Every structure is written in C-alpha cells, then in structure tokens.
Amino acid sequence: MKSGRYIGVMSGTSLDGVDVVLAAIDEHIVARQASYCHPMPLEIRQMILDVCQGQPVTLSQLGRLDTRLGRLFSEAIETLMQRESLSAEDIVGIGCHGQTVWHEPEGEAPFSMQLGDNNQIVARTGVTVVGDFRRRDMAIGGQGAPLVPAFHRAVLMHPLERRVVLNIGGIANISLLFPGQNIRGYDTGPGNILMDAWIWQQRQQRFDKDGQWAGQGNVVPVLLKQMLDDPWFALPAPKSTGREYFNLSWIEKQLQRFPGLDAGDIQATLLELTAMTIVRQIQLSGHCDRLLVCGGGSHNRLLMQRISALMPGTDVGKTDDAGISSDDMEGLAFAWLAFRTLSGLPGNLPAVTGARDFTTLGAIFPAYAPAGGSAVPGKR
Numbered sequence: 001m002k003s004g005r006y007i008g009v010m011s012g013t014s015l016d017g018v019d020v021v022l023a024a025i026d027e028h029i030v031a032r033q034a035s036y037c038h039p040m041p042l043e044i045r046q047m048i049l050d051v052c053q054g055q056p057v058t059l060s061q062l063g064r065l066d067t068r069l070g071r072l073f074s075e076a077i078e079t080l081m082q083r084e085s086l087s088a089e090d091i092v093g094i095g096c097h098g099q100t101v102w103h104e105p106e107g108e109a110p111f112s113m114q115l116g117d118n119n120q121i122v123a124r125t126g127v128t129v130v131g132d133f134r135r136r137d138m139a140i141g142g143q144g145a146p147l148v149p150a151f152h153r154a155v156l157m158h159p160l161e162r163r164v165v166l167n168i169g170g171i172a173n174i175s176l177l178f179p180g181q182n183i184r185g186y187d188t189g190p191g192n193i194l195m196d197a198w199i200w201q202q203r204q205q206r207f208d209k210d211g212q213w214a215g216q217g218n219v220v221p222v223l224l225k226q227m228l229d230d231p232w233f234a235l236p237a238p239k240s241t242g243r244e245y246f247n248l249s250w251i252e253k254q255l256q257r258f259p260g261l262d263a264g265d266i267q268a269t270l271l272e273l274t275a276m277t278i279v280r281q282i283q284l285s286g287h288c289d290r291l292l293v294c295g296g297g298s299h300n301r302l303l304m305q306r307i308s309a310l311m312p313g314t315d316v317g318k319t320d321d322a323g324i325s326s327d328d329m330e331g332l333a334f335a336w337l338a339f340r341t342l343s344g345l346p347g348n349l350p351a352v353t354g355a356r357d358f359t360t361l362g363a364i365f366p367a368y369a370p371a372g373g374s375a376v377p378g379k380r
C-alpha cells in the first residue's frame with residue numbers, strides 16, 4: 001500500500017475556484033489535514049466557458065487552456081504546500097481531477113475531456129500526479145462518472161442506516177448507501193448550475209446567496225412542469241451529465257413558451273426544479289433514513305429547506321455531521337483515488353458507472369527522483 005500524505009485537487013462545473021485538500025490516507029483511514037480554495041481568475045473562467053458549451057473551438061484555444069489550467073492547479077497546490085510547510089518528499093501523490101470541458105458518455109464514441117496539463121504540476125511541484133480518472137472506466141463501458149460514490153462508501157457507509165450522500169455542485173449527484181445492497185449512484189441533473197447561470201445573466205452575481213433572490217419570487221407551476229418533463233430526468237441510471245446539457249441555453253429554451261415572466265420567479269422555479277429532481281430520484285429508491293449533503297449547494301439555506309420539506313421522515317443535514325467536511329469532500333475523494341491508483345487498487349464501482357468491471361483509474365505522471373537528489377530540478 002502506498003500510504004501517506006496525499007493532495008486532492010478538484011475544479012468542478014461551478015468554476016468558482018480550485019479546491020485543494022491535504023489528507024493522510026491508508027487502507028482504513030482518510031484523515032483531512034488542511035484545505036485551501038484557490039480563486040479561479042475571471043479570464044480563465046471565461047476561457048473555459050468559451051469552449052464548454054458547444055461553441056466552435058480551435059486546437060490552439062484548447063491547448064493554451066490546458067497549459068493555463070495546469071499552471072493554475074500547480075499554483076493552488078504550491079500555495080497549500082507552502083502554508084503547511086510541506087516539501088515534495090512529504091507527499092506521496094497528487095490526485096488531480098482536471099477541469100471538465102466536455103462529457104459525452106453516450107453515443108458511438110463516448111468520451112470525457114478534462115483539461116489541466118498534469119506535466120505542469122509534476123514539473124512545478126516535484127510530486128507524482130495521478131490524473132485522467134474517468135476514461136479507463138469509459139473504456140470498459142462505463143459513464144466515467146460519478147466517481148465519488150466509491151469514496152462515499154469508504155467513509156460514510158453505516159451498518160444499519162439507509163443513507164444517501166448528495167453532492168450539490170454545479171451538477172448534483174447521489175450515492176445510495178443502503179446496507180446489504182450494491183452501492184448505486186448517479187447524477188440527478190442540475191445542482192447550482194442553472195441558478196448560477198440565471199443570476200449571472202440577470203444580476204451579474206456569481207450565485208444566489210442562501211437562495212435569497214429565489215426566496216423573494218414565486219414558483220411558476222407551468223414552467224416547473226415543463227422543465228420537469230425534460231427527457232433527461234426520466235433516463236434510467238447509470239447516467240451523468242454536465243454543463244454541455246444544463247446551461248443558460250437550456251433555460252432560454254424552456255422560457256420560449258413563457259415570455260415576460262418575472263426574473264425572480266424564474267429563479268424561484270429553478271431552485272424548486274433543483275430540489276424536486278434531486279428528491280424524486282432519491283425517493284425512487286425507497287426510504288432514506290439520513291440524507292448527508294455536501295458541495296457548495298449545501299450552503300444554500302433555501303435549497304436545503306426545500307429538500308428537507310420534500311423528504312418528511314428523513315433526517316437531512318451536512319456530511320460534516322458525519323465527520324467529513326462538506327466543502328472538502330470532492331478534493332478528498334480525488335486524493336483517495338490517487339492513493340487507490342498508486343496502490344494498484346480499483347477506483348470505480350461498476351454498479352454505479354455501468355462499467356463491465358472494476359478497474360484502477362487514471363494515468364500516472366511520475367516525479368523525477370534521482371537517487372540522493374531532489375525531485376524538483378534546481379532544488380536541493
């Protein structure tokens with residue numbers, strides 16, 4: 001086993017920042033030691049938005065973004081390492097998810113594309129990096145997502161309680177942790193992504209803090225019904241999605257039949273849609289004793305209230321209540337997945353992704369470590 005300290009790096013669909021987490025990991029324990037959220041510069045955020053919603057894109061654009069993101073992730077990692085007074089020798093490996101710019105798990109040639117050149121990270125930090133986590137699972141018939149349910153099982157499974165872990169990032173995904181059953185998990189659709197897109201377009205705010213704007217509006221039932229009828233929601237699992245499907249154009253298409261609606265009422269409707277699509281999917285699987293929520297959406301007070309109200313009989317709270325920081329969950333998961341890969345252990349769950357088998361995940365970018373020398377050229 002490659003036990004020791006790992007760093008996990010996650011930049012998700014919300015494009016709000018790069019989450020970096022330090023954890024001590026062995027076969028039995030994942031102990032979070034520190035974390036840091038590195039700001040996402042507006043220019044890079046725009047470069048991502050310019051390529052990830054179906055626009056025509058040049059290879060030069062993609063290549064430059066790959067390098068810029070590799071540098072950005074390196075800066076984020078270096079900041080955490082400096083804050084914690086860590087050198088390359090203290091870290092066994094870095095698990096870097098990369099920035100998803102396109103996810104197409106179905107069709108004749110399925111793929112998932114994450115950018116952020118891992119060579120940049122090894123060269124800058126001198127630490128072995130594991131990246132490109134999704135495509136091995138896809139190569140054996142899986143969706144390549146979600147990957148966190150395996151981690152949720154490892155750290156949050158309970159012998160008696162029927163638990164569901166819900167991540168509300170840009171996209172929302174659930175892990176069904178039911179004793180005596182195969183773990184299942186899949187994306188339920190929009191997390192914060194539609195609410196973020198709408199408030200950005202209407203008010204130039206990055207997100208609707210605590211759902212305050214949505215709380216001032218009224219849900220529009222006919223619009224809600226039409227949105228709920230989107231065929232994606234009725235697809236059977238395994239399923240995964242992203243910004244290429246749920247985005248501002250999706251909202252604009254929904255609004256075509258309803259011109260002149262109040263913008264605040266639309267935000268209220270998007271929040272209700274998010275809560276309902278999450279809850280409906282959980283309820284499809286029978287009773288849930290405890291819902292543990294993580295991701296940025298767990299801070300949205302109104303969204304949490306709506307989810308709770310739609311699930312009478314379920315104890316709804318954050319994963320923090322069960323010992324895992326809701327803000328660090330995904331970073332921890334990729335640190336843990338790097339540990340699995342470097343230890344030669346599988347990282348996927350076929351019952352979740354639909355892959356034909358278990359497999360180790362990712363590509364390893366090994367640190368240059370000359371005998372008796374430094375892993376970072378130029379450093380002693």
Ligand SMILES: Nc1ncnc2c1ncn2[C@@H]1O[C@H](COP(=O)(O)OP(=O)(O)OP(=O)(O)O)[C@@H](O)[C@H]1O
Nearest residue numbers: 012013014169170171192207209210295296299300
């Ligand atoms: N106080 C708050 N009120 C409302 N929304 C919030 C609050 N705090 C965070 N958020 C939401 O959380 C989002 C960030 O969530 P998170 O960091 O989990 O996303 P991500 O990692 O990009 O997602 P993904 O799981 O899709 O990869 C913000 O864009 C915002 O919408």
Ligand SMILES: CC(=O)N[C@H]1[C@@H]2OC[C@@H](O2)[C@@H](O)[C@@H]1O[C@H](C)C(=O)O
Nearest residue numbers: 100103145146147148169171173240
């Ligand atoms: C393709 C991709 O990047 N998917 C993300 C996204 O963000 C949430 C949801 O959609 C989930 O499927 C996944 O991320 C987490 C980390 C996962 O793989 O479990």
